Amino acid sequence: MALFRSDRIYQRTLTAFALSLPLLILVILGVLLASALPAVKAFGPSFLWTSTWDPVAEVYGAAPMIFGTLASSLLALLIAVPLALSVAIFLTEFSPRWLRQPVAFLVELLAAIPSVVYGTWGIFVLIPFLRQHVVPVLKALFGWTPFLQGVFYGNSLLAGGIILAIMIVPYIAAVSREVLLAVPTAQREAALAMGATRWETVRSAVLPYGRAGLIGAIILGLGRALGETMAVTMVIGNRHDIGVSLLQPAYTMAAAIANEFSEATTNMYLSALFAVGLILFVLTVAVNAVARILIWRVARGAAVGSKAL
Amino acid sequence: MSGRALRRHLTSRLMTVLVIILSFTAVLALVLILGNLIAKGASSLDWAFFTKSPVPAGQSGGGVANAIAGTVVVVGLAALIGVPVGVGAGMYLAEYGAGRLGFLVRFVADVLNGTPSIVIGIAGWTFIVKPSGRFSALAGSVALAILMIPMLARTTEEMVRLVPHSLREAALALGLPRWRTSLKIVARTAMGGIVTGCLVGIARVAGETAPLLFTALGNLNFSLAVGQPMQTLSLQIYVYATGPFDEWHRLAWASALVLMGLVLVISLAARWVTRQRYGSVR
Numbered sequence: 213m214a215l216f217r218s219d220r221i222y223q224r225t226l227t228a229f230a231l232s233l234p235l236l237i238l239v240i241l242g243v244l245l246a247s248a249l250p251a252v253k254a255f256g257p258s259f260l261w262t263s264t265w266d267p268v269a270e271v272y273g274a275a276p277m278i279f280g281t282l283a284s285s286l287l288a289l290l291i292a293v294p295l296a297l298s299v300a301i302f303l304t305e306f307s308p309r310w311l312r313q314p315v316a317f318l319v320e321l322l323a324a325i326p327s328v329v330y331g332t333w334g335i336f337v338l339i340p341f342l343r344q345h346v347v348p349v350l351k352a353l354f355g356w357t358p359f360l361q362g363v364f365y366g367n368s369l370l371a372g373g374i375i376l377a378i379m380i381v382p383y384i385a386a387v388s389r390e391v392l393l394a395v396p397t398a399q400r401e402a403a404l405a406m407g408a409t410r411w412e413t414v415r416s417a418v419l420p421y422g423r424a425g426l427i428g429a430i431i432l433g434l435g436r437a438l439g440e441t442m443a444v445t446m447v448i449g450n451r452h453d454i455g456v457s458l459l460q461p462a463y464t465m466a467a468a469i470a471n472e473f474s475e476a477t478t479n480m481y482l483s484a485l486f487a488v489g490l491i492l493f494v495l496t497v498a499v500n501a502v503a504r505i506l507i508w509r510v511a512r513g514a515a516v517g518s519k520a521l
Numbered sequence: 522m523s524g525r526a527l528r529r530h531l532t533s534r535l536m537t538v539l540v541i542i543l544s545f546t547a548v549l550a551l552v553l554i555l556g557n558l559i560a561k562g563a564s565s566l567d568w569a570f571f572t573k574s575p576v577p578a579g580q581s582g583g584g585v586a587n588a589i590a591g592t593v594v595v596v597g598l599a600a601l602i603g604v605p606v607g608v609g610a611g612m613y614l615a616e617y618g619a620g621r622l623g624f625l626v627r628f629v630a631d632v633l634n635g636t637p638s639i640v641i642g643i644a645g646w647t648f649i650v651k652p653s654g655r656f657s658a659l660a661g662s663v664a665l666a667i668l669m670i671p672m673l674a675r676t677t678e679e680m681v682r683l684v685p686h687s688l689r690e691a692a693l694a695l696g697l698p699r700w701r702t703s704l705k706i707v708a709r710t711a712m713g714g715i716v717t718g719c720l721v722g723i724a725r726v727a728g729e730t731a732p733l734l735f736t737a738l739g740n741l742n743f744s745l746a747v748g749q750p751m752q753t754l755s756l757q758i759y760v761y762a763t764g765p766f767d768e769w770h771r772l773a774w775a776s777a778l779v780l781m782g783l784v785l786v787i788s789l790a791a792r793w794v795t796r797q798r799y800g801s802v803r
Binding site (some may be wrong): 217218219221222223225226227228229230231234235237239241243244247271286294295296298299301302303306313318319321322324325326327328329330331332333335336337343378381385409410411412413417432435436438439441442446466467473474484487488492493496497499500501503504508 | 558
């Protein structure tokens with residue numbers, strides 16, 4: 213094919229760089245599998261649903277972390293999705309032209325704040341604020357539900373979920389915005405011509421058209437939340453326990469690794485943590501793969517949202 | 522206006538207002554965080570903070586010079602490793618990425634982009650720290666580079682794809698080999714965008730903590746040896762913010778402000794590069 217031999221060298225060099233990516237993911241997977249093997253052999257699938265985490269007796273079960281990871285991420289989605297979709301709708305449908313750039317820039321900046329800075333802010337600003345102003349109100353209104361039982365010490369599922377929510381808003385907003393921008397103008401004009409109000413246009417013509425992409429954006433945000441480590445570790449309380457109360461401390465898989473990896477003195481302890489890492493890895497890969505397929509269907513392979521990544 | 526029409530218009534108004542309020546809540550979160558950072562961190566920024574290393578726990582004073590220098594070294598080294606691989610992979614995707622391998626690489630890059638950084642941290646520990654028998658700044662840099670590569674690959678590809686086909690065709694028609702066309706014409710035209718992508722990638726990994734916990738580890742003393750444990754601002758903030766002393770909390774806020782400033786400066790530089798470039802081309 214190539215006219216020049218130098219062209220073939222060039223192509224091979226670039227191919228080698230490109231191949232490093234599949235190689236990387238295989239190496240990561242291989243490392244996790246090999247290191248997690250002793251724990252997988254010892255505990256089998258029951259590792260997923262047992263709750264004992266006893267380094268002295270060398271018995272490990274990851275259920276509380278899996279529960280905490282899912283619970284904090286879902287709470288984060290509950291808070292972040294309305295905010296992020298509003299930002300996307302505002303920027304594409306309602307905002308005056310001069311306001312678009314500044315608002316988009318400010319929301320993107322949220323993605324630039326390092327995780328550990330979010331954690332610091334969570335410890336010293338968010339948690340005291342929750343304790344003084346939010347939790348008393350929540351308790352007064354919904355104190356009878358199982359979700360708000362117990363004493364609020366600060367580090368809790370609630371604090372973790374809120375921090376995570378703020379952190380994933382820019383990702384969901386950036387991707388959603390690009391999805392909405394890809395909705396043809398004719399779609400809006402048709403609805404308006406039928407006499408729809410502005411909101412009816414958004415709800416019945418714009419959002420349904422971008423639905424797959426919007427769901428993709430939300431799942432992408434979920435993927436971020438599942439694997440987020442530092443900020444969550446700093447505010448969620450790090451307790452091996454399953455409880456539905458938002459006010460109680462919890463644990464996530466990423467937080468457990470961050471916290472206990474350097475304390476893991478025995479091989480089995482270390483292997484159990486690698487098994488947790490393996491579960492987390494497989495979970496996020498699956499979630500991201502689903503999100504990407506949904507977004508690609510809308511955007512045809514463009515690197516949507518790469519600005520925010 | 523009939524009752525039904527009125528209701529529809531009121532709903533529209535109400536939802537518009539709701540969307541605006543929720544949007545500004547997101548912006549408010551940013552303003553609050555940045556405001557707190559400045560309010561609680563700025564007063565601790567003095568000469569000693571930037572020039573001294575930490576003093577033993579419980580004493581007051583000292584600075585984070587070791588962490589600032591360490592951040593520059595660890596992130597700089599990560600960029601040295603990550604940028605060539607990431608940009609090279611991106612060039613591949615843009616130039617030869619139409620086939621099955623291109624699809625696979627693109628997909629893997631997107632999936633790797635979402636991989637939790639703590640997982641990359643423990644993979645780096647197993648691969649580098651465990652065999653070599655010691656924590657090192659180099660291991661931290663490799664972990665950060667792994668985070669950077671998929672990001673750079675995707676942004677580079679996107680930027681290179683923006684280059685008009687006519688430019689490439691003109692160069693090939695003049696008899697230039699494909700690699701020269703690719704490097705001298707296409708890549709050079711997209712250079713502004715590629716540099717922006719690199720800076721954004723560097724800004725993002727500069728704030729990372731999780732991949733460094735078990736690789737660079739942290740260091741209380743000033744050290745620039747890449748084969749030894751090294752402190753970074755992010756690791757320092759983690760230790761100080763979760764520690765028991767008020768003096769540490771003060772330093773955590775100040776360090777957080779400095780780290781945020783560093784990340785912001787790199788991000789803004791990234792925007793500035795693109796603007797310059799496109800301003801001069803168009």
